[in-house]
Amino acid sequence: MFTGIILAVGNIAGIEQKAGDCRLTVATGKLPLHDVALGDSIAVNGVCLTVVELGTNYFCADVSNETLSRTILKTANVGTKVNLELALTPTTRLGGHIVSGHVDGVGVVTEKQADGRSVRFKFKAPDNLAKYIAEKGSICINGISLTVNDIDGAHFSVNIVPHTLNETTLADAGIGTKVNLEVDLLARYIERLLKGEAAAKSHAGITEELLQASGFLG
Numbered sequence: 001m002f003t004g005i006i007l008a009v010g011n012i013a014g015i016e017q018k019a020g021d022c023r024l025t026v027a028t029g030k031l032p033l034h035d036v037a038l039g040d041s042i043a044v045n046g047v048c049l050t051v052v053e054l055g056t057n058y059f060c061a062d063v064s065n066e067t068l069s070r071t072i073l074k075t076a077n078v079g080t081k082v083n084l085e086l087a088l089t090p091t092t093r094l095g096g097h098i099v100s101g102h103v104d105g106v107g108v109v110t111e112k113q114a115d116g117r118s119v120r121f122k123f124k125a126p127d128n129l130a131k132y133i134a135e136k137g138s139i140c141i142n143g144i145s146l147t148v149n150d151i152d153g154a155h156f157s158v159n160i161v162p163h164t165l166n167e168t169t170l171a172d173a174g175i176g177t178k179v180n181l182e183v184d185l186l187a188r189y190i191e192r193l194l195k196g197e198a199a200a201k202s203h204a205g206i207t208e209e210l211l212q213a214s215g216f217l218g
Contacts, residue, residue: 001100010028011026020065022068036051043084043101047063072178096140106181119165121157122157124155132187132191134151138184
């Protein structure tokens with residue numbers, strides 16, 4: 001588990017193709033690795049990866065076909081900058097929100113404009129994820145815990161303060177840039193719980209009929 005508070009910006013130092021999936025070597029920049037061990041988890045642009053090889057300033061991780069199919073890691077090149085975060089420990093400050101590192105889909109930047117000293121970004125989420133995104137709720141973008149300003153269908157906006165711009169890869173993002181999205185963990189479980197026994201029989205999402213039956217609508 002993670003908090004969505006980025007500790008360092010690294011870059012992809014190597015990509016080794018392996019029977020359909022790949023092994024990434026990530027140069028870790030200022031990320032502290034002194035207490036990281038083989039088998040630990042590190043979030044790379046919000047994707048939870050397992051350390052399989054470790055050096056003083058890099059680590060390697062295997063990336064499955066499932067992860068490649070759902071994230072922007074499939075388009076990463078050597079030199080691509082990535083946001084990095086170490087996994088939670090019992091003493092970690094929960095400065096963001098609970099992030100699993102299991103990316104739900106890929107969004108895209110549709111607008112970027114100055115807003116005081118901040119920058120306001122607008123993103124387009126995949127249609128199937130829009131129902132999980134709420135105004136003033138949390139969302140994880142490339143591993144960064146952010147608050148949703150507003151939402152219009154599958155479009156939503158966030159404000160990026162100067163510190164976050166300086167310490168993450170969002171400073172380099174422009175219109176058309178693709179990003180990893182992880183919706184709030186609670187939203188996914190609430191949907192599953194509302195469906196009850198029907199969850200084992202159907203892949204349908206939350207509907208007006210389901211909300212009615214669950215007592216949320218009069």
